[in-house]
Amino acid sequence: MGIIVQEQTGLFHLQSSEMSYLIQIVNGYPVHVYWGGRLKHRKSMSDLLIHCPEGAGLDRLPQEYPQYGSGDFRNPAYQAELVDGTRITELQYEGYRITKGKPPLTGLPAVYTEDESEADTLELELRDAYSGLKVVLLYTVFADRNVIVRSARLSNEGEQKLKLIRALSASVDFMGQGDLELTYLSGAWSREGNITRRALLQGETRIDSKRGMSSHQLNPFAALVTKETTEEHGEAFGFSLVYSGSFEAGAEVDAFGSTRFSIGLNSFDFVWLLNSGESFQTPEVVMVYSGHGLGGMSRTYHRLYRTRLCRGKYRDEERPILVNNWEATYFNFNADKLVAIAEEGAELGIELFVLDDGWFGKRDSDNSSLGDWYENREKLPGGLKEVAERINRLGLKFGLWFEPEMISPDSELYRKHPDWCLHVPGRRRSEARWQLVLDYTRKEVRDFIYDSLSAIFSTVPIAYVKWDMNRNLTEIGSAELPPERQAETAHRYVLGLYELLERITSDFPHILFESCSSGGGRFDPGMLYYMPQTWTSDNTDAVERLKIQYGTSLVYPVSTIGAHVSAVPNHQVGRITPLDFRGDVAMSGNFGYELDLTKFTDVEKETVKRQVQTYKQIRGLVQKGDLYRLKSPFEGNESAWMFISEDKAEALVYYFQVMAVPHPPRRTLRLSGLDPEIEYEVESGDHGEKSIMGGDRLMQLGLPLTLEQKDYESGWFRLKAINPQNA
Numbered sequence: 153m154g155i156i157v158q159e160q161t162g163l164f165h166l167q168s169s170e171m172s173y174l175i176q177i178v179n180g181y182p183v184h185v186y187w188g189g190r191l192k193h194r195k196s197m198s199d200l201l202i203h204c205p206e207g208a209g210l211d212r213l214p215q216e217y218p219q220y221g222s223g224d225f226r227n228p229a230y231q232a233e234l235v236d237g238t239r240i241t242e243l244q245y246e247g248y249r250i251t252k253g254k255p256p257l258t259g260l261p262a263v264y265t266e267d268e269s270e271a272d273t274l275e276l277e278l279r280d281a282y283s284g285l286k287v288v289l290l291y292t293v294f295a296d297r298n299v300i301v302r303s304a305r306l307s308n309e310g311e312q313k314l315k316l317i318r319a320l321s322a323s324v325d326f327m328g329q330g331d332l333e334l335t336y337l338s339g340a341w342s343r344e345g346n347i348t349r350r351a352l353l354q355g356e357t358r359i360d361s362k363r364g365m366s367s368h369q370l371n372p373f374a375a376l377v378t379k380e381t382t383e384e385h386g387e388a389f390g391f392s393l394v395y396s397g398s399f400e401a402g403a404e405v406d407a408f409g410s411t412r413f414s415i416g417l418n419s420f421d422f423v424w425l426l427n428s429g430e431s432f433q434t435p436e437v438v439m440v441y442s443g444h445g446l447g448g449m450s451r452t453y454h455r456l457y458r459t460r461l462c463r464g465k466y467r468d469e470e471r472p473i474l475v476n477n478w479e480a481t482y483f484n485f486n487a488d489k490l491v492a493i494a495e496e497g498a499e500l501g502i503e504l505f506v507l508d509d510g511w512f513g514k515r516d517s518d519n520s521s522l523g524d525w526y527e528n529r530e531k532l533p534g535g536l537k538e539v540a541e542r543i544n545r546l547g548l549k550f551g552l553w554f555e556p557e558m559i560s561p562d563s564e565l566y567r568k569h570p571d572w573c574l575h576v577p578g579r580r581r582s583e584a585r586w587q588l589v590l591d592y593t594r595k596e597v598r599d600f601i602y603d604s605l606s607a608i609f610s611t612v613p614i615a616y617v618k619w620d621m622n623r624n625l626t627e628i629g630s631a632e633l634p635p636e637r638q639a640e641t642a643h644r645y646v647l648g649l650y651e652l653l654e655r656i657t658s659d660f661p662h663i664l665f666e667s668c669s670s671g672g673g674r675f676d677p678g679m680l681y682y683m684p685q686t687w688t689s690d691n692t693d694a695v696e697r698l699k700i701q702y703g704t705s706l707v708y709p710v711s712t713i714g715a716h717v718s719a720v721p722n723h724q725v726g727r728i729t730p731l732d733f734r735g736d737v738a739m740s741g742n743f744g745y746e747l748d749l750t751k752f753t754d755v756e757k758e759t760v761k762r763q764v765q766t767y768k769q770i771r772g773l774v775q776k777g778d779l780y781r782l783k784s785p786f787e788g789n790e791s792a793w794m795f796i797s798e799d800k801a802e803a804l805v806y807y808f809q810v811m812a813v814p815h816p817p818r819r820t821l822r823l824s825g826l827d828p829e830i831e832y833e834v835e836s837g838d839h840g841e842k843s844i845m846g847g848d849r850l851m852q853l854g855l856p857l858t859l860e861q862k863d864y865e866s867g868w869f870r871l872k873a874i875n876p877q878n879a
Contacts, residue, residue, distance in 0.1 A: 154272040155250050155293065156193050161201060164248070164274060165193050166293040166300065171441045173293065173300050175216055175276070178204050180244040182216040182276055182289065184325045187300070188387065189443050214325030214410065217278065217289055217304065219243060226412050227356070227404050230306065231318040231419075234283055239317070241285050243278035250274055254292045254301070259647055261394050261681030262436050263301055263460045270295060284310020284428075290436075298452050303436035308426035316424040320400075320416030321393065321437040327410050331379055334403050335388075335446070337371035337703055342691035342724055344368050344672035345703030347786055349377075352411060358402035360418050364589075364625025364642050365397060365669060366676040372399040373707045376413060381445055383781055384824060388442040388449040391415050392707055394461070395435035396678035397646035398422075421628070423639035438677065446706065447824070451778050454709035458776070461677055462684040462712070464657065466664045470771050471685065471711070471742045472549065473501070473764055474616070478508035479692070479718050480748035483516050487532050487539045491546075496749035498546040500757060501764040504616055504744075505543050506551035511536065513563065519586035522558040523565030525604040536612045544613055551616030551664075552608070556601045557649065558587045558622065565600075572597050574641070576629040584623035592648035593630045593641055602656055609660045619683065621669040646678075653682040666714060675704065675712075685712045685742050692718035692746055693725045694737040695810055695864070698785040701741055702793070710795070711775040715741030717763075719748070729864045731756060732838075733808070735763040736866040740774065740793065740806055743767045766837065770870075773797060773804050780824040789813065792821055800827040800847075803871040805855065812863050820854030830873045837868040844874065 156165040162177030167190060174185035174197075183202050204213055210224035220228035221240040233239050253268030265271050276289040286309045292301040302322040308314055326332065332352050336359050339346045350357070359374060361367040372393035380386045391413065393399050398418035405411050415437050424432050438456065442448035459467070475497045477490060494505040512528055513521025527535045540550040559566050559573050561583065566573070573588040575581050581588055590597050608614065630641045657665055665683040667674060671690035679686060686708075689700045697715065704713055715738040720728040738744070745760070752760065767774075777795035785791040785808075794805040807821055826832070826847035834855065835842045845855070850871075859865050 154295065155274050157248070157250070158197065161197070163197055163201065164276075165191075165197075166274065166291060167191075167193065168293055168298060169296050170443070171298040173291070174200065176202055177245045178202055178213065181210070181213065182245060182278070184214040184216050184327075187324065187389065188441060211406075212408065214327045216276075216323065217243065217287065218323055218412075226406060227402065227414055228318060229320045229323040229414055229416075230287070230304070230316070232283065232285055233315040233317055235312045235314065241280040241283055243280050243285070243287055246277040246279050248274060248276050257303065257433055257436060259650060260433060260435055261461075261650060261678045263394070263438060263456060265460065279309075283314060284308060285314060294456075297456055298441045299456055300439040300441075301436050302439060304434045305431055306426070306434075307431040308428055311428055313425060313427045316426060316432055317422070318419040319422075319424065319432060319434050320414050320419075321434040322391070322416065322439065323412060323414040324389075324439075325410055325412050326376065326389075332376045332403070332411050333379060333381075334374055335377055335706075336374040336401075337706060339368055341368045341670055341673065342689060343696065343700065344675070344689050345371075345700045345706075347703045347706060347784075351379075352403050352405050354405045354407065356402055356404045358400065360400040360420070361398050362418060362420055363398065364628060364645065365621070365674050366395070366399065366678075367624075368671070368673045371707070372401070372415075372676050374401045374403075374413075374415070375446070375449060376403065376411065377446065383447045383784075384445045386445050388440075388446050389413075390438075390440040390442070390449045390453065390707070392438045392440070392453060392677055393435055394438060394677040394681070395646070396649070396674055396676050398642055417643060421639060421642065424643070425636055425640070435678070447780060450706055450781075453707050454779060457677060457680060458709040458711050461680055463681065464684065465661055466684050470775060471664070472503040472616070473767060474504035474506050474551065474744040475502050475749060476506040476508055476618075476716065476744060476746045478553075479723055479746045483510035485510065485531060487534065487542070490539055491542050493749050494543045494546050494548050496752070496757075498548055500749065500761045501768070502548065502745070504549045504551055506553065506616060506618060507539070508553040508618070509555070509620075511552070520560045520562035522555055522560040522587050523563045523590070525554070525556075525608065536608065540613050549615035550613055551618065552612070552614055553618045553620060554605065555620040555622060556605060557590055557592065559590050560587050562586070571631045574625060574628055574630065574645070576627045577631070579627055582626040584626075587623060589623065589625055591630050591632070591645070592652065593644040594632050594648070598648055598652045602652060605656060606659065609663065614663060616664045616666065618666050618668055618687065621674060650678070650682070657682050672700070672704065675708065680708070680712055685714055687714045688741065691724045692716055693722040693727050694729045694734040695727060696725065697737050698791045698808055698810075701737070702781060702785055702791065705779055705781065705793075710741055710779055713741035714744070715739075716744040716746040718746045731759050733864040733866045735759070736806055736808065736868055739763065739767050739770070742775070743771065770804055773802060777804070778825060782821060782824065783807075785810075794823060794825070796825045800825070800830065801873040803832070805869040805871070807857060807867050809859055809865045810863070812861050812865070816859075819857040819859070821857055822852070822854040823850045826851055826871075827873075832871040833874050835870045835872075837870060
């Protein structure tokens with residue numbers, strides 16, 4: 153396993169325990185040969201080699217990093233403009249290098265190895281002799297994961313400057329694999345994570361974001377699947393971009409049925425000047441192969457992102473159960489009200505209190521004070537430290553909300569530094585939510601935010617930070633950049649954000665950071681590198697959350713998914729659902745509450761206490777177990793999923809019925825991922841009833857379900873392996 157090179161044929165075989173990826177150098181071009189299930193490497197691989205006569209056109213050649221202008225009329229992976237205005241370059245292979253492990257990417261988030269034996273990295277060097285443009289294609293293959301990680305480094309080794317006008321991270325040509333379909337995540341604010349699947353026809357299918365962020369609308373992920381691919385069967389080829397800004401991903405089917413998939417930075421409104429000696433590193437794309445359907449693809453992403461993308465103290469720790477005051481009070485609170493909610497939380501076993509928006513400046517609504525990161529002494533006469541210490545004395549840790557990338561026109565900071573926002577001189581400044589975006593391309597802006605936040609983190613006992621970002625980027629320009637670099641602003645903004653996040657999370661490693669962007673507007677691998685969990689959606693309705701959490705899990709591990717119980721009628725859709733139903737949905741993620749605990753009845757308090765106790769027992773399995781999706785909320789009235797320990801000795805099953813069904817048939821739920829040779833003790837979490845069933849029976853015949861005839865019914869079951877001879 154690793155990387156095998158056949159010098160005489162120009163073949164590179166990247167091999168893991170269950171996957172192969174083959175590249176061949178043909179007439180000086182790196183050509184894509186194969187990606188799929190593991191192939192045994194043989195001395196002769198001649199049956200796989202691609203032959204292209206010298207001088208033949210490039211339009212039929214499956215390339216690894218294609219160019220435009222030399223005979224390939226499909227979408228290129230890159231394009232450069234030379235000083236004379238021409239846009240023709242032709243990269244030719246020069247050599248390769250293989251190293252153990254995986255090198256970091258300067259200034260960019262990336263998956264990593266903890267031991268160099270985990271992976272091998274191939275670097276293919278390409279050069280355009282005329283311009284001096286050099287491109288290094290980086291491929292990392294993990295030994296025990298069906299994962300290829302790709303990126304590109306573009307350098308100007310010529311004497312004259314050039315401009316990059318397209319610089320994608322990866323391109324893969326799928327030849328002769330039949331009709332493919334594209335699966336991706338779509339949506340909008342409050343309905344993120346919708347799974348969309350469509351057939352690919354001749355022409356181009358494209359998803360992207362031009363918003364300066366990864367967006368609610370389309371996530372920087374897509375998978376190519378066969379028509380036969382289901383949750384647990386068939387092939388899936390996943391592409392997940394480790395980036396938090398504008399992106400593009402597209403599948404182009406040519407006249408001969410070949411499909412070119414490419415992904416990376418959005419080429420729209422992107423130009424990057426490379427002076428002689430300068431380089432540009434693209435974000436990396438994590439490519440996952442699964443021969444076991446979408447579920448197999450998801451579990452590969454989950455294990456990798458949970459353990460080799462997320463970092464720090466909380467990567468492996470169980471996450472605390474929290475209560476957030478936002479939907480309980482909005483901006484209308486004082487210290488005593490916050491402590492009263494925390495007192496109820498302490499009685500119920502909750503571990504963390506989070507103070508949301510409204511604690512700073514003159515913030516009594518969302519139309520002022522962003523950037524003025526000091527306490528509002530009218531609401532908190534004793535300051536943050538005093539209220540945090542009062543809450544700590546109750547046994548709860550203290551967390552705090554920030555929106556550090558924004559500035560309000562009605563703020564002391566804006567009146568002092570009106571040029572610190574993204575803007576174009578002489579043009580109006582578009583406000584959204586009465587706020588503008590700080591120019592994170594500027595070091596003095598990042599330093600101000602660092603100093604403001606670190607002053608609080610150093611003096612207040614803060615254990616958790618919710619880092620919010622509530623609008624898209626408009627008037628994308630920087631007062632500090634020269635005219636020829638204005639089109640670099642959007643990417644430089646993201647690089648500036650990453651620089652600040654690296655600095656602040658490194659200096660305060662004891663804080664659990666949660667990313668938020670009006671919910672899931674920036675739920676992407678780039679943010680997870682700095683913050684191991686994300687607020688999945690501002691929509692806390694349990695029925696809507698079935699879809700949101702199910703869809704998000706297509707790529708992202710449950711340990712990254714923030715999920716809370718909120719009050720009814722729900723503040724987003726007005727729906728009234730039972731507290732048990734809301735709890736079961738939220739316990740399928742990082743669990744918490746977003747409501748006023750002081751308004752609960754005694755019966756409701758007992759329900760919450762039971763939920764909290766239950767989650768403390770199961771959260772290790774929820775947050776670290778393998779997820780199997782059993783019934784899709786996008787396909788009917790029912791939803792179900794389960795979590796299984798790595799040794800398959802323990803499992804947890806959740807089932808949800810949205811609307812009651814009259815005179816229903818006998819129902820069973822077929823499970824997945826269990827050991828068919830093991831006998832399991834099955835306990836109903838709702839009723840405490842126990843039975844013993846074999847793993848084979850639970851997967852082939854199913855788990856019997858007994859449901860009450862009512863809307864919004866849910867149930868859960870715990871499975872524990874027992875000695876078969878005791879069955």
